[in-house]
Each structure stands twice: as structure tokens, then as C-alpha cells.
Amino acid sequence: MDALDIARWQFGITTVYHFFMVPLTLGLGPLVAIFQTLWYRTGEEHWLRMTKFWGKIYLINFIMGVATGIVQEFQFGMAWSDYSRFVGDVFGAPLAMEALLAFFIESTFLGLWIFGWDRLPKKLHLGVLWAAVIGSILSAYFIIVANSWMQHPVGIELVNGRPRMNDAWAVFTNNTALVAYPHVLAGSLAVGTALLVGIAWYHLWRRRVDGVDSVDAEGRVIVGDHPEVPGRDRVDYSVWMKSLRIGAVVAIVAGIAVAITGDQQAKLMFQQQPMKMASAEAACENGGALSILTIGNLRSNSCDDVTTLIQIPGLLSFLAHGDFDTDVQGVADLVPIYQERYGTNLPDDPRLGARAGQEISYVPLMPVTYWGFRAMIGFGIISMFGGILAWWLTRKGTVPTATWLMRLGVAAILLPFLANVAGWIFTEMGRQPFVVAPNPTGIDGVFMFTAAAVSPGVSAGEILFSLVTLTLVYGALAVVEIGLLTKYTRAGVPSAMPELVHHQPTPEERKKADDVLAFAY
Amino acid sequence: MSLPMLWFILIAVLWTGYLFLEGFDLGVGMLMKLLARDEKERRVLLNTIGPVWDGNEVWLLTAGGATFAAFPLWYAALFSALYVPLTLVLVGLIFRAVSIEYRGKVASERWTNAWTWAMALGSFLAAFGIGAGLALTTTGLPLDEHGDRVGSWHTFLNVYAVIGGLAVVGFCLVHGAAFVMMKTDGEIRRRARDFAVRLMPVLLLPIVAWVLIVQVDNGKWWTWLPILGAVAAVAFAWISLKAGEEKRGFLGLAVFIVLGVAAIFASVYPTVLPSTLNGAWDLTAQNASSSPYTLKVMTFVAAFGVPLVLAYQGWTYWVFRKRISTANIPDAHTIVAQVGDGRYADGAAD
Numbered sequence: 001m002d003a004l005d006i007a008r009w010q011f012g013i014t015t016v017y018h019f020f021m022v023p024l025t026l027g028l029g030p031l032v033a034i035f036q037t038l039w040y041r042t043g044e045e046h047w048l049r050m051t052k053f054w055g056k057i058y059l060i061n062f063i064m065g066v067a068t069g070i071v072q073e074f075q076f077g078m079a080w081s082d083y084s085r086f087v088g089d090v091f092g093a094p095l096a097m098e099a100l101l102a103f104f105i106e107s108t109f110l111g112l113w114i115f116g117w118d119r120l121p122k123k124l125h126l127g128v129l130w131a132a133v134i135g136s137i138l139s140a141y142f143i144i145v146a147n148s149w150m151q152h153p154v155g156i157e158l159v160n161g162r163p164r165m166n167d168a169w170a171v172f173t174n175n176t177a178l179v180a181y182p183h184v185l186a187g188s189l190a191v192g193t194a195l196l197v198g199i200a201w202y203h204l205w206r207r208r209v210d211g212v213d214s215v216d217a218e219g220r221v222i223v224g225d226h227p228e229v230p231g232r233d234r235v236d237y238s239v240w241m242k243s244l245r246i247g248a249v250v251a252i253v254a255g256i257a258v259a260i261t262g263d264q265q266a267k268l269m270f271q272q273q274p275m276k277m278a279s280a281e282a283a284c285e286n287g288g289a290l291s292i293l294t295i296g297n298l299r300s301n302s303c304d305d306v307t308t309l310i311q312i313p314g315l316l317s318f319l320a321h322g323d324f325d326t327d328v329q330g331v332a333d334l335v336p337i338y339q340e341r342y343g344t345n346l347p348d349d350p351r352l353g354a355r356a357g358q359e360i361s362y363v364p365l366m367p368v369t370y371w372g373f374r375a376m377i378g379f380g381i382i383s384m385f386g387g388i389l390a391w392w393l394t395r396k397g398t399v400p401t402a403t404w405l406m407r408l409g410v411a412a413i414l415l416p417f418l419a420n421v422a423g424w425i426f427t428e429m430g431r432q433p434f435v436v437a438p439n440p441t442g443i444d445g446v447f448m449f450t451a452a453a454v455s456p457g458v459s460a461g462e463i464l465f466s467l468v469t470l471t472l473v474y475g476a477l478a479v480v481e482i483g484l485l486t487k488y489t490r491a492g493v494p495s496a497m498p499e500l501v502h503h504q505p506t507p508e509e510r511k512k513a514d515d516v517l518a519f520a521y
Numbered sequence: 522m523s524l525p526m527l528w529f530i531l532i533a534v535l536w537t538g539y540l541f542l543e544g545f546d547l548g549v550g551m552l553m554k555l556l557a558r559d560e561k562e563r564r565v566l567l568n569t570i571g572p573v574w575d576g577n578e579v580w581l582l583t584a585g586g587a588t589f590a591a592f593p594l595w596y597a598a599l600f601s602a603l604y605v606p607l608t609l610v611l612v613g614l615i616f617r618a619v620s621i622e623y624r625g626k627v628a629s630e631r632w633t634n635a636w637t638w639a640m641a642l643g644s645f646l647a648a649f650g651i652g653a654g655l656a657l658t659t660t661g662l663p664l665d666e667h668g669d670r671v672g673s674w675h676t677f678l679n680v681y682a683v684i685g686g687l688a689v690v691g692f693c694l695v696h697g698a699a700f701v702m703m704k705t706d707g708e709i710r711r712r713a714r715d716f717a718v719r720l721m722p723v724l725l726l727p728i729v730a731w732v733l734i735v736q737v738d739n740g741k742w743w744t745w746l747p748i749l750g751a752v753a754a755v756a757f758a759w760i761s762l763k764a765g766e767e768k769r770g771f772l773g774l775a776v777f778i779v780l781g782v783a784a785i786f787a788s789v790y791p792t793v794l795p796s797t798l799n800g801a802w803d804l805t806a807q808n809a810s811s812s813p814y815t816l817k818v819m820t821f822v823a824a825f826g827v828p829l830v831l832a833y834q835g836w837t838y839w840v841f842r843k844r845i846s847t848a849n850i851p852d853a854h855t856i857v858a859q860v861g862d863g864r865y866a867d868g869a870a871d
Contacts, residue, residue, distance in 0.1 A: 063622035077600025088593020096586035108576035115572035457669030490858035
């Protein structure tokens with residue numbers, strides 16, 4: 001492996017890891033804010049408990065997103081300096097705006113929310129949470145704009161071989177971004193709701209096997225309480241039941257939204273990056289059938305080695321063009337077109353090191369794109385059906401006592417995470433060999449090969465050092481985070497509300513301790 | 522004023538904001554090992570920065586992002602040349618951030634102790650690395666005509682890097698102690714004052730050395746003015762802290778860092794990153810900048826964004842303006858699985 005390969009592994013590992021935290025932040029944040037809004041409006045205890053518990057889970061996860069996010073920004077300059085030089089005029093702007101206009105809001109107001117309990121007036125305290133949540137949603141927009149520019153460069157002219165922004169509006173309304181953004185938000189909501197359903201399922205199951213809740217002859221719930229276990233009261237039932245039902249309904253809505261936005265995105269991608277979509281299908285020849293199972297040696301990336309066993313005629317045409325008989329271009333057809341437009345070999349530039357003059361392979365790694373595309377869609381669909389199933393099974397007010405069903409519910413938390421990760425791996429690996437994919441209808445010459453993007457002055461050893469260091473640190477912290485999430489989940493609402501366990505302060509004590517409250521750390 | 526010059530000033534402002542704000546919370550992070558004597562004191566220190574540290578850290582991200590947007594060649598050359606030290610800065614920042622949030626999440630001595638170390642060492646590593654990087658962008662790195670580093674990973678290791686690293690570490694410690702004096706009460710407040718008054722002259726030596734080195738090498742006659750101002754401010758800060766006038770002392774340190782950074786940036790202008798190999802390969806505000814169009818767009822964004830950030834961050838400090846002391850820190854909360862046999866009730870008492 002040379003510096004380029006190591007740098008790519010590093011970017012892949014750190015980004016995929018970062019994107020475990022991000023969709024949970026994006027998806028859970030609005031739900032917590034809605035719970036707190038409902039508490040503010042109705043004053044009902046279960047909404048408060050839901051806000052506190054899910055808020056705690058949100059924060060345990062949020063910090064990991066913050067910590068790993070800094071790596072993302074620094075990495076462009078550190079490992080991809082030639083990329084940064086090439087795109088800086090356009091790409092730096094959304095990154096800087098993300099920090100200045102979105103991340104500042106998110107971090108500052110979240111600090112106010114964490115420490116503002118009982119200190120800020122209730123309405124204001126709700127407001128700061130909404131501000132933080134909106135900040136995170138805004139931040140996603142800027143990042144998607146930056147990424148979409150790499151997928152589909154717009155709003156630029158070419159000056160001295162480098163793209164120069166000449167239309168910021170075009171960059172920020174890039175149609176690639178406008179379809180990717182809702183897709184990412186819907187996918188994030190799927191992540192947040194799966195967590196709601198899985199954890200709530202566990203607690204409702206726990207309440208049943210512990211004998212707190214039971215069911216009557218018709219299977220309808222009889223809610224009980226166990227006063228000796230802190231927090232196991234009737235309100236606790238409402239907390240989990242409402243979390244589960246809301247989670248399931250929003251999961252279904254999110255699933256539908258993911259499908260619709262994904263379809264729009266795919267249609268656009270067939271025009272913008274036909275090779276990505278052809279390789280997603282392992283489609284060698286032109287045609288209109290969608291592959292259900294393609295076997296052979298996908299790894300060889302050669303069309304002679306793959307055979308499609310099962311396919312649905314016309315479906316690919318439908319996905320790409322909305323009808324059943326327009327052919328979609330296959331890999332074999334596209335390669336010569338790419339070669340003619342963008343060359344057959346990398347430039348003979350000494351800055352490319354050993355890769356100078358190498359032949360360019362325009363076909364992305366087919367096993368990754370083919371299976372990544374299917375994993376994304378497959379996990380997404382299963383996850384949505386999980387939401388429907390959870391909604392149906394709990395229609396009489398609680399969950400069955402079956403342990404395997406509970407385990408399945410908890411395991412299903414992973415599904416939308418995996419769908420998200422698969423989607424990103426597909427879309428980023430499918431863009432190869434480009435780091436900035438050419439815009440087929442845009443300006444000639446605005447594209448960049450990944451091989452030309454890596455920092456020329458940085459050695460493979462250095463990048464290996466950071467890859468190993470960051471991977472070890474990330475691995476250790478993943479264990480810590482999952483351990484904490486499990487601990488807090490098992491402890492239920494009292495984990496986030498010490499007041500349910502320790503004695504309740506009297507109003508006088510409260511007054512005396514006025515300055516004390518809400519020390520979170 | 523040209524756009525690159527305006528953006529050069531803005532980058533300087535962002536770094537000043539970063540050093541001023543995260544300066545004290547990096548300092549408090551290190552002081553958790555140096556100043557606090559028991560768990561409650563450590564928690565007092567952590568809670569002084571608890572509501573604000575994350576917002577402070579965004580100044581770093583903004584400084585980085587703005588450099589990328591406004592001076593991509595500077596950003597690319599500096600970050601890639603400092604590959605290994607920046608990796609360590611990242612590790613420091615990661616451990617620090619996670620430590621703040623996770624430290625109190627499990628009530629066991631081993632757990633909190635490990636995270637206190639992560640906080641102190643992470644803060645040190647971040648402060649030192651950022652200081653070294655900032656010093657090197659003023660004194661130069663071995664760059665070729667493309668802005669790529671010549672030589673191996675450790676070419677950054679020189680006396681300037683060490684001075685810069687110590688400069689920021691020293692400033693953070695003093696600034697952190699002054700912040701603790703201002704935000705706490707009781708024994709810890711007194712100890713912070715002793716620390717600041719006794720060690721300030723030593724801890725601020727490296728930063729003064731850095732300012733003087735830059736001034737002697739590149740300064741203009743008028744950049745002596747902010748230096749004189751900074752010296753006056755630091756003397757004022759020391760006298761005030763000694764007299765127990767914490768707010769005035771903190772203000773003095775604020776003026777000191779503003780004028781100190783101003784002196785450094787003004788001295789080196791227009792060079793943003795000199796090449797130690799050939800003066801013709803220096804990166805300057807003009808040859809490293811983005812196009813006028815991009816700078817114009819970013820100017821509108823900054824004109825809107827920076828005052829807004831200052832307003833709501835200022836409000837945050839106002840909300841959390843009260844002093845805290847060990848008496849305010851509630852007992853640790855033990856987290857126990859909520860199962861039917863009532864184990865929770867047993868484990869809950871601390």
C-alpha cells in the first residue's frame with residue numbers, strides 16, 4: 001500500500017465512524033425537542049422523563065460526533081493537500097460556513113440546554129434546545145453542499161487549471177445537494193426512531209417479565225407498578241409505550257421518505273455519474289433489467305467474469321428514467337466514453353509519484369458498489385418493515401414477553417445505521433477513480449483523480465501512523481460509548497433523573513440550592 | 522484595504538478568539554491535575570467550563586475552515602507539513618472532549634481518575650501542538666515551490682516549535698487559573714490565585730519570547746506599539762490578580778492576548794507561511810488566497826456570522842455568570858440496571 005491507499009483507508013474509516021454518530025444526532029435531536037415541547041405544552045410527567053432520558057442518550061452520542069468531526073476538517077489539509085489546493089476556492093466556503101453559521105449555534109446552545117435545566121425560564125430552555133437541533137440540521141446542509149460539489153461540480157469557471165467559484169448560489173442550490181440532503185435527513189430519522197423502538201421495546205419487555213405489567217384475556221395491557229424499584233411506576237409505562245409508538249410511526253414515515261428521496265437521487269445520479277450507477281448494477285451491457293443476483297468474480301472488475309442470475313426486466317429503466325423500456329448504459333459502453341473525455345492514463349507528473357502515467361480504471365470496485373447499493377436498500381426496507389411490525393405488535397398496549405423478539409428489536413437498532421453506512425460507502429466508492437467527479441454537462445477540465453489529491457509531501461509512514469493511532473483511539477472509544485449507552489439504557493429513566501432515586505428536595509432546600517442546580521458534570 | 526488583507530485580519534481575529542476562549546478551558550483542563558486536590562474540586566473546575574467549552578472549541582474549527590476557504594494554499598501547506606503534530610493535537614482534542622462528557626457518567630474512582638488524566642494530558646497536547654503550529658507558521662517550514670514539505674516528518678521539530686508550544690501551554694495555565702479565580706469560591710479560588718500570581722512571570726516568558734522573535738525578524742516599527750501595550754496589560758493583570766481583583770486581572774490577560782496576537786500577525790504580514798528553503802516560495806496573503814469572488818462571499822457571511830456568534834456566546838457567559846464552589850456540587854449519581862429484584866434501590870445510595 002502506498003500513501004494514497006493508506007490515506008483512503010483512513011478517510012473511509014474515520015468518515016464511516018463519524019457517520020455512526022451523526023445520523024443519531026440528526027435523527028434523535030428533533031425527537032427530543034418535540035418531547036420537550038409536548039412537556040412544555042401539557043406539563044405531563046412522561047414527556048419530561050422522555051426528554052431527560054432520550055436527551056441523555058443523545059448527549060452521550062453527540063460528544064463522539066463532535067470529537068470525531070474535528071478530524072474530518074483537519075484531514076483535508078493534512079492528508080489531501082493537493083485536493084485542498086485544487087478545490088479550496090469552492091469547497092472551503094461551505095466548510096467554513098458550517099462552522100460559523102451552524103456548528104457554533106449547535107455547540108453553544110446545547111451547552112445552554114445541558115446546564116440550563118431549572119436555571120433558564122422553561123420557554124427559553126425549550127428554545128435553546130430547538131436552536132441546537134436546528135443548528136445540527138443546518139450543519140448537515142453545509143456538509144452535503146460540500147460533498148455534492150465533489151459529486152457534481154457547479155457554479156465555477158476554470159482559471160489556471162483550478163476551479164474558481166463564480167456563482168455561490170449555484171453551489172448552494174446544486175441539484176445533487178437538494179436531493180441528497182432530504183435523503184440524509186430521512187435516513188437519520190430512521191436511525192433515531194429505530195433506537196426509540198428498540199430501547200423502548202426492551203423496557204416494556206422488562207416490565208412484563210419483571211411482573212410489573214400484565215395482559216388481560218384479550219391481550220390488552222394492565223399497567224402496574226413496582227414501588228421498590230425507583231422509576232418503575234405507571235408514568236414509566238407511558239414513557240416507553242409513547243416512545244415506541246411514536247418511534248414506530250415516525251420510522252415508517254422516514255422509511256417512505258428515504259425511498260422517495262433515494263429514487264430521486266438515483267435518477268439524478270444516472271445522468272450525473274452513469275458509471276457509478278452502472279457499477280451499482282454490475283451492468284456490463286446496456287439494458288433495462290434490474291439485477292437481483294449477480295454472481296461471478298465481481299472483484300475482477302471485468303465484464304467477462306460476471307453473470308446475472310436473476311433479474312427483473314424493465315425495473316432498472318424505471319429506476320433511472322421512470323419508464324420501462326429506455327436502456328441504461330452499461331459499463332462496457334461507458335468506459336470508452338470516459339477514456340475519450342478524461343484520458344486513458346494519469347498525467348506524467350512527478351507529483352503523482354509511482355502512479356504517474358498509470359492507466360486509469362474507470363470502473364469502481366464492483367463488489368463494493370453492487371453490494372453497497374443492495375445493502376443500503378435492503379437494510380432500509382427491513383428497518384421500515386420492522387417499524388410496521390413493532391407498531392402492529394404493540395397495538396394492545398404492550399410488547400409480547402418473548403425474549404427473542406426483544407433481542408430482535410434491540411438488534412434492529414443497527415439496521416438503519418448499516419443502511420446509512422452502506423449508502424455512503426456506495427456513493428463515495430462509486431465516484432472513484434475521481435475525487436471530484438466530472439460534471440457531464442459542466443465545464444471541461446473540472447475534475448480530479450483521487451490519485452492526484454493526496455498530499456505529495458507526506459510520507460506513507462506518517463499516514464500509517466495516524467491511521468493506526470486514530471483507529472485504535474476510535475476503537476477504544478467505541479467500546480466505551482457502547483458500554484455507557486448500554487448502562488444508561490438498562491438503568492432506564494432514573495439514569496437521567498437522579499431525583500427519581502435520591503430524596504426529593506423540599507421547596508426550601510430548592511430555594512437554598514438555587515445556584516447549584518444542573519451541574520451536569 | 523484589499524480582500525486578502527481583510528481576511529488575513531479576520532483569521533487573526535479567529536485565532537485570537539480561539540486563544541482567548543479556549544485558552545482558559547484548556548488551562549482548566551490541565552489544572553484539574555495541578556490545582557484540584559479532591560474529587561469535588563475537580564468537579565468544580567470541570568463545571569466552570571462545562572456549559573461553554575464546546576462553543577469555545579468551534580473557534581478552532583472556524584479558524585481552520587476559514588483558512589481553508591480564504592487561503593487554501595496556506596491551509597494545505599501548513600496542515601500537511603505538520604502532519605504528525607496535528608495528529609497528536611487531534612488525539613488530544615478527542616480525549617479532552619470525550620472526557621468532559623463521560624467523566625461523570627460512572628461513579629467509580631478508576632473511571633473518573635482515568636478521564637481526569639485524559640482531560641489534563643489531552644488539554645496539554647492540544648495546547649502545545651496548536652502553539653507549535655502557530656509559531657511555525659510565523660517562523661517558517663522547509664517548503665518547496667508547490668508548498669509541499671521537503672524532508673521527513675520531524676522537520677517541524679525546532680526551537681521555535683518548542684517556544685510556541687510552551688507559549689500557548691503557559692498562557693492557557695495562567696488564563697485558566699484567572700478564570701477559576703473569577704468563577705469559583707472557597708479554597709480552590711485561593712489556590713488558583715497563588716498559582717497565577719506565583720507562576721505568571723515564568724509561564725508567560727515563552728509567549729513573550731515568541732512575540733519578540735517575530736518582531737526582531739520581521740517586525741515593523743509600529744508593531745512595537747501593540748507589544749508595549751501587551752506588556753503593560755500583563756503587568757496590570759499581575760498586579761490585579763495579586764490584589765485579588767479577578768475581573769480586572771482576567772481583562773488584563775484578555776488585552777494581553779489580543780495585542781500579543783495582533784503584534785505577531787501584524788509583524789509577519791503579508792507572509793502567512795515562510796519557506797525556510799527559498800524566500801521566493803513564501804506563502805503570502807496574496808499568493809495563497811482564494812479568488813476575490815469567494816472572499817467577497819465569505820466577507821458577507823463573516824459580517825453576518827461573527828457578530829451573531831459573539832452576541833449569543835456572550836449571552837451564555839452572562840447566563841452562567843455565578844460563582845460555584847464545592848458546596849454546590851451534588852453527590853455522584855450511581856447508575857444501576859432497573860430490574861425487578863430491587864437492586865436499584867440498594868445501589869442508589871452514595
